[in-house]
Amino acid sequence: MNRISPPRQKVKGYITVTSMPDRGTTFHIYLPIIEPGEEKARVESIMERQPTTGTECILLVDDEGTILDLQRQILLGLGYSVTTCASSIDALKVFREQPSLFDLVITDMTMPHMTGVQLTEKLLEIRPDIPIIICTGYSDQLNEQKTRALGIRKYLMKPVSRDGLASAIRSCLDYR
Structure with missing residues (x-):
């Protein structure tokens, strides 16, 4: 009954x-009658809450191991294939070796040796059509307008939710 109660109450x-x-x-289940037109709105509401998924290959770059592992697990759970790099230098090397392998790059902004913006510039020199999402915890360095001018498709503030990440990814991949 504990497993039934929360959905029943909703x-x-x-x-x-x-x-x-x-x-x-014997179990008798009583549900309220849905008025005509109400069903479509409820279904749409439920669909909006479902995270979008995919099968594309993502290059994920972050120098913080915990964040890298967490985001990797989220992306795998959403169905994506993921290659992780703990430094922008490694990411650039991996991307140079197989630029056509990746459908999208997600990078942190603040990393040693090369920032996310510097990495973006180098990746776009190699492959100008690659969609890039940049994540940052510091809003004073970048904003959405600046990132767009640099060729970055999405700008996300940390912490990034699973649904926010899923939505940003699909937005970048579906509307090229």
């Missing part, structure tokens, strides 16, 4: 249970 229904020894158990 739809404002109720359940009755009758159990008799040697005769079995």
Whole structure:
């Protein structure tokens, strides 16, 4: 019953249970009637909450191992193939070796040796059509207008939610 109660409460229904020894158990589930037109709005609302998924290959770059691992798990859970790099230098090397392998790059902004912006510039020299998402915890260095001018498709502030990341990825990949 604990597993049934939360969904039941969301739809404002109720359940009755009758159990008799040697005769079995009967469940009666009562759900409210949906008015015409209401069903479509509810389905659309539920669909909006579902994270979008994909099968594309993503190059993920972040010098913080914990964030890199967490984002990798999120992306794998969304169905993507993921190559991770813990430095912008490594990411550039991996990308140079197989630029056509990747459908999208997600990079941190603040990293040693080469910032996310510097990495972006080098990646776009190699492959001008590669969609890039940059994530940062510091808004004083960049803003959405500056990143667009640099060829970056999406600018996300950390912490980034799973749904926010999923939506940004699909936006970049679906509207090239």
